[in-house]
Amino acid sequence: xxxxxxxxxxxxxxxxxxxxxxxxxxxxxxxxxxxxxxxxxxxxxxxxxxxxxxxxxxxxxxxxxxxxxxxxxxxxxxxxxxxxxxxxxxxxxxxxxxxxxxxxxxxxxxxxxxxxxxxxxxxxxxxxxxxxxxxxxxxxxxxxxxxxxxxxxxxxxxxxxxxxxxxxxxxxxxxxxxxxxxxxxxxxxxxxxxxxxxxxxxxxxxxxxxxxxxxxxxxxxxxxxxxxxxxxxxxxxxxxxxxxxxxxxxxxxxxxxxxxxxxxxxxxxxxxxxxxxxxxxxxxxxxxxxxxxxxxxxxxxxxxxxxxxxxxxxxxxxxxxxxxxxxxxxxxxxxxxxxxxxxxxxxxxxxxxxxxxxxxxxxxxxxxxxxxxxxxxxxxxxxxxxxxxxxxxxxxxxxxxxxxxxxxxxxxxxxxxxxxxxxxxxxxxxxxxxxxxxxxxxxxxxxxxxxxxxxxxxxxxxxxxxxxxxxxxxxxxxxxxxxxxxxxxxxxxxxxxxxxxxxxxxxxxxxxxxxxxxxxxxxxxxxxxxxxxxxxxxxxxxxxxxxxxxxxxxxxxxxxxxxxxxxxxxxxxxxxxxxxxxxxxxxxxxxxxxxxxxxxxxxxxxxxxxxxxxxxxxxxxxxxxxxxxxxxxxxxxxxxxxxxxxxxxxxxxxxxxxxxxxxxxxxxxxxxxxxxxxxxxxxxxxxxxxxxxxxxxxxxxxxxxxxxxxxxxxxxxxxxxxxxxxxxxxxxxxxxxxxxxxxxxxxxxxxxxxxxxxxxxxxxxxxxxxxxxxxxxxxxxxxxxxxxxxxxxxxxxxxxxxxxxxxxxxxxxxxxxxxxxxxxxxxxxxxxxxxxxxxxxxxxxxxxxxxxxxxxxxxxxxxxxxxxxxxxxxxxxxxxxxxxxxxxxxxxxxxxxxxxx
Amino acid sequence: xxxxxxxxxxxxxxxxxxxxxxxxxxxxxxxxxxxxxxxxxxxxxxxxxxxxxxxxxxxxxxxxxxxxxx
Numbered sequence: 001x002x003x004x005x006x007x008x009x010x011x012x013x014x015x016x017x018x019x020x021x022x023x024x025x026x027x028x029x030x031x032x033x034x035x036x037x038x039x040x041x042x043x044x045x046x047x048x049x050x051x052x053x054x055x056x057x058x059x060x061x062x063x064x065x066x067x068x069x070x071x072x073x074x075x076x077x078x079x080x081x082x083x084x085x086x087x088x089x090x091x092x093x094x095x096x097x098x099x100x101x102x103x104x105x106x107x108x109x110x111x112x113x114x115x116x117x118x119x120x121x122x123x124x125x126x127x128x129x130x131x132x133x134x135x136x137x138x139x140x141x142x143x144x145x146x147x148x149x150x151x152x153x154x155x156x157x158x159x160x161x162x163x164x165x166x167x168x169x170x171x172x173x174x175x176x177x178x179x180x181x182x183x184x185x186x187x188x189x190x191x192x193x194x195x196x197x198x199x200x201x202x203x204x205x206x207x208x209x210x211x212x213x214x215x216x217x218x219x220x221x222x223x224x225x226x227x228x229x230x231x232x233x234x235x236x237x238x239x240x241x242x243x244x245x246x247x248x249x250x251x252x253x254x255x256x257x258x259x260x261x262x263x264x265x266x267x268x269x270x271x272x273x274x275x276x277x278x279x280x281x282x283x284x285x286x287x288x289x290x291x292x293x294x295x296x297x298x299x300x301x302x303x304x305x306x307x308x309x310x311x312x313x314x315x316x317x318x319x320x321x322x323x324x325x326x327x328x329x330x331x332x333x334x335x336x337x338x339x340x341x342x343x344x345x346x347x348x349x350x351x352x353x354x355x356x357x358x359x360x361x362x363x364x365x366x367x368x369x370x371x372x373x374x375x376x377x378x379x380x381x382x383x384x385x386x387x388x389x390x391x392x393x394x395x396x397x398x399x400x401x402x403x404x405x406x407x408x409x410x411x412x413x414x415x416x417x418x419x420x421x422x423x424x425x426x427x428x429x430x431x432x433x434x435x436x437x438x439x440x441x442x443x444x445x446x447x448x449x450x451x452x453x454x455x456x457x458x459x460x461x462x463x464x465x466x467x468x469x470x471x472x473x474x475x476x477x478x479x480x481x482x483x484x485x486x487x488x489x490x491x492x493x494x495x496x497x498x499x500x501x502x503x504x505x506x507x508x509x510x511x512x513x514x515x516x517x518x519x520x521x522x523x524x525x526x527x528x529x530x531x532x533x534x535x536x537x538x539x540x541x542x543x544x545x546x547x548x549x550x551x552x553x554x555x556x557x558x559x560x561x562x563x564x565x566x567x568x569x570x571x572x573x574x575x576x577x578x579x580x581x582x583x584x585x586x587x588x589x590x591x592x593x594x595x596x597x598x599x600x601x602x603x604x605x606x607x608x609x610x611x612x613x614x615x616x617x618x619x620x621x622x623x624x625x626x627x628x629x630x631x632x633x634x635x636x637x638x639x640x641x642x643x644x645x646x647x648x649x650x651x652x653x654x655x656x657x658x659x660x661x662x663x664x665x666x667x668x669x670x671x672x673x674x675x676x677x678x679x680x681x682x683x684x685x686x687x688x689x690x691x692x693x694x695x696x697x698x699x700x701x702x703x704x705x706x707x708x709x710x711x712x713x714x715x716x717x718x719x720x721x722x723x724x725x726x727x728x729x730x731x732x733x734x735x736x737x738x739x740x741x742x743x744x745x746x747x748x749x750x751x752x753x754x755x756x757x758x759x760x761x762x763x764x765x766x767x768x769x770x771x772x773x774x775x776x777x778x779x780x781x782x783x784x785x786x787x788x789x790x791x792x793x794x795x796x797x798x799x800x801x802x803x804x805x806x807x808x809x810x811x812x813x814x815x816x817x818x819x820x821x822x823x824x825x826x827x828x829x830x831x832x833x834x835x836x837x838x839x840x841x842x843x844x845x846x847x848x849x850x851x852x853x854x855x856x857x858x859x860x861x862x863x864x865x866x867x868x869x870x871x872x873x874x875x876x877x878x879x880x881x882x883x884x885x886x887x888x889x890x891x892x893x894x895x896x897x898x899x900x901x
Numbered sequence: 902x903x904x905x906x907x908x909x910x911x912x913x914x915x916x917x918x919x920x921x922x923x924x925x926x927x928x929x930x931x932x933x934x935x936x937x938x939x940x941x942x943x944x945x946x947x948x949x950x951x952x953x954x955x956x957x958x959x960x961x962x963x964x965x966x967x968x969x970x971x
Contacts, residue, residue, distance in 0.1 A: 065941065065942075065945075068945065072921055075917075075949065075952055076914060076917060076918050076921065078952075078956060079910045079911070079913040079914040079917070079952075079956055080910065080911070080914050082902060082906075082907055082910055083907060083910065083911060218937070218938065219934075219936065219937025219938060220937070222934055222937050222938060222939060223934065223937050226934060231932075232932035235932060235939035235941060235942065236930050236931065236932050236939075236941055237926065237930050237941070239927070239930065243922075243923040243926075243927070246922070246923070246926075247922055247923065250921070250922070278902070278960045278963065278964060279960070281910070281956045281959075281960050282953050282954075282956035282957040282960060285949065285952055285953050285956065286953050289949050289950070289953065296942065
């Protein structure tokens, strides 16, 4: 069996593997792990085609480092993914846009013409690009066997033809399964990610083999090849023309990474989660780095092994291992290149098929009365089959191009010319996303000018080179005008055709876009779309309300239209969900603007936004909208968004207020209970003396013969009890006054030592009578405080009387201390009594604490003294507390804030 | 990711766009080998790897900010 059969069997097995992977992934499509950022980042690497695989080495071997310009742009775009790609993704999700042509058409008022124009540019740019993939595969195949495949033979002898058939089947199976193009094709994306890994693996293995197997590492190759006559040219950029080319080609790839239909397809349409972009920001440059590390060593190694251009540099990667007899590695490399080509073909054709169906086929059917009547009952089938047919047609065209036109061109030149073609979308697509002023006429001018300059400077020379038209136009210029030479446009001659063609086309294109947009005005529909595109992050959550629509429509009509494309079940389900979400009542007959916009969005997923617009306007009666209305409604929508945010904030505030209110209510209830308790305690306290007064008075009254001494003793008790009552009433009144704030406590600047001395003077007599030792320990430099002298005296007296009550009966000792601590002034009264149990220390300041606490020996006193003290100190913004002394006894202390000078 | 992180990413773009173009590349664009490697290749490799690392760090910061609810 010849090696060619091994190659055929291997490639068939590889394609079979792709089917298995895709089928398996489709089956597990709803599993979370299949939608992960790594698969997303790897799918972006569909950017690296057979052109990367074979062409980069060829370009590096002949021209040096300028092959890197294809990757410099993408790695520079990577940090902007979050800013640019995320915005495109959000816009496309909100409007169910599925291709770059749809995107441009939607931005400029859902124009059918723009969509069709952009699609035609894509077809013209991408078909040759697909064809070079076929060419790469078939020429790599020929390296294994010169006999089996020849592009000159009939198609059934040509491996590329069979490959095309298999890829068509694959793409139809996994690229266009669903009528709603905005749904994800997990199988397709998983296969693309797998192929990205595979081609990287194959290339890196070859890189190691060449660098470390055939040579002794990187520096060995570089040092050996420094003998080559053109080595300096290969490791530097030409300082005369090189920097300009480098700059323009970098911008070219910078735009291509976003605008190429296949990149748009994987990065935008198939994106599951915006957050996947975060990983792609560094993973994608890393991938490109890895796949490029070995390009220059392989190219230089090839130049060393095959001196004097004896082998086409595009085929170095295969010829190098084959020449060493390493067939196994050569087969692996072949499969790597094969995978690079197939993934590009699969994704590009599915992207193109959607584009063509949305922007050329369906509008065509809708326009033709005959066709639309005839196809009306099964429009959904027509759309799906049409898309699948387009896949076959695209591949067919690519094959024919490869077979009959594209043979003479190297891989790279066609790839770059394609890049320049799609880069013409940049002003209208990217400009329109950030500039509201860009309009339909500007976009038409931009695409027309860009397209013409591209055709003239880049496509025309390739047609001449293919000897399809006469070369005079190249040499003498259009109409014999020397400044209209395609390769020296306006008389400027670049060393690199592509960079000059790109420069002229993009400059003229951008200028036309900005100039025409500035000079002309927008239609109302456009203004609306421009607003939504540029400010998508404001509108994406309320998209249906952000599109202004006025007219009359019936839900049944709209539903019927939708079921034609989506089927009855899906339509009903979608409507049910939408009605639920937007609180639209069941059985509503007339559709409001939200329903119309929602239906149009759903339809866009199946037929594209421009066709969806046409279809919708056929079932609803629309009214003219005025510009002010658009702005009013947009403003309202924005206000609605801000109101909504405000409302959310308010409801959170309300909730916290509610919690506080409940808490306050609880406290109030507790206070109420306390008040009841207080009253009952006070009355209880009053009843005791009253009872004794009454009893004693009755005794005196009833017994006239009472002894004088006894009578005097009883009267004394009555007086004492009355005093006690008076005291209690005074204190209750005092407390009430302080609590209600009626009691005015005028503050003045005072010295706490003076207050202490005054208090001591007042009780000195009583203390010495009781035989208690009183000592004072006053701070020498006590700061001044603000306070009410009389009230503070009252507090100190109260504390001292407590101390007198509780201190040791035989050897009573009381100490008054003043001190400062942390900006406050403290005064404490300590005794040598029994002290206060720890768990009572806080409670003791509550009213009638000792009355309630029956375990304590009940001394004289109203039970309100400390409560009043606390209230007074609180009024002074100080604090009062009680603790036990170091050895024994209690220390009651209060602190007042130091006077601020 | 917060606005700040988006600003960082934009600044990264500008800085690396400058680093990868004239006149900055002219510094390394010399036909010489340094330790057996072309000087220009060393420069490009360095910038490229730096771009990956900086991108990774900034995104990680942005992501951890998100999970902490800033």
